[in-house]
Amino acid sequence: DGGITQSPKYLFRKEGQNVTLSCEQNLNHDAMYWYRQDPGQGLRLIYYSQIVNDFQKGDIAEGYSVSREKKESFPLTVTSAQKNPTAFYLCASSMDGFQPQHFGDGTRLSIL
Amino acid sequence: EDQVTQSPEALRLQEGESSSLNCSYTVSGLRGLFWYRQDPGKGPEFLFTLYSAGEEKEKERLKATLTKKESFLHITAPKPEDSATYLCAVPRGNQAGTALIFGKGTTLSVSS
Numbered sequence: 001d002g003g004i005t006q007s008p009k010y011l012f013r014k015e016g017q018n019v020t021l022s023c024e025q026n027l028n029h030d031a032m033y034w035y036r037q038d039p040g041q042g043l044r045l046i047y048y049s050q051i052v053n054d055f056q057k058g059d060i061a062e063g064y065s066v067s068r069e070k071k072e073s074f075p076l077t078v079t080s081a082q083k084n085p086t087a088f089y090l091c092a093s094s095m096d097g098f099q100p101q102h103f104g105d106g107t108r109l110s111i112l
Numbered sequence: 113e114d115q116v117t118q119s120p121e122a123l124r125l126q127e128g129e130s131s132s133l134n135c136s137y138t139v140s141g142l143r144g145l146f147w148y149r150q151d152p153g154k155g156p157e158f159l160f161t162l163y164s165a166g167e168e169k170e171k172e173r174l175k176a177t178l179t180k181k182e183s184f185l186h187i188t189a190p191k192p193e194d195s196a197t198y199l200c201a202v203p204r205g206n207q208a209g210t211a212l213i214f215g216k217g218t219t220l221s222v223s224s
Contacts, residue, residue, distance in 0.1 A: 004155075033211060042216035043156075043199070058211065090155050097203050097210035098143045103155030 002027045006091050006104035012112045013078065013085060021076045021107045023091035031096055032074035036060060037088040037106075046089075049074055050096070078109065086110050114139045114204050118215035125222050128189045133218045135200035136182040145183050146212065147176050148199040156199055190222045 004025045035043040045058030049068040063082025092101040148156035160169040162178040175186045197219045201212040
């Protein structure tokens with residue numbers, strides 16, 4: 001079945017540590033997105049990529065980094081500069097910005 | 113500034129009690145409006161796309177409608193399994209290389 005796979009489901013970060021969240025899709029979508037979801041805040045856009053080797057900052061990119069070396073993969077690194085990383089992180093993909101996005105089941109990141 | 117506002121934030125219904133959720137938007141040149149359902153701890157699940165005023169889409173007990181300023185998600189005779197958070201979203205700007213703006217969602221609870 002085609003879909004989006006996020007891993008791990010749960011992740012714990014130590015002080016000063018960088019952690020990487022994985023997102024893989026087999027839908028042959030060109031565009032991929034990362035969102036952060038906090039209670040009462042809705043989905044906030046971190047980064048997005050319309051094509052391989054290109055990506056743009058979203059509304060809350062500070063403290064995060066991404067890469068898009070393959071069409072299928074869009075990993076997100078939460079750096080030590082992100083002082084409040086505890087949240088639910090969602091990855092999505094779509095054919096382009098005007099098409100529906102399809103989501104993975106998220107990674108919940110917590111601080112140790 | 114492009115904006116999406118959903119109301120109410122929370123809605124409690126008895127099984128069989130029909131109601132509507134509202135999504136109002138302020139974007140220049142609407143290029144589609146998307147409705148999603150999100151269960152706790154899961155990624156949003158795509159429900160509908162609406163492209164022009166007057167358009168309607170239906171799926172089981174759900175019907176989505178669109179005007180020039182807002183969209184409604186009508187829930188007819190809801191069941192407890194319809195309990196979830198419902199999100200709406202619109203594309204930012206007029207270029208295909210863009211991302212979605214999400215509302216904060218309406219959390220629906222249906223009791224038997």
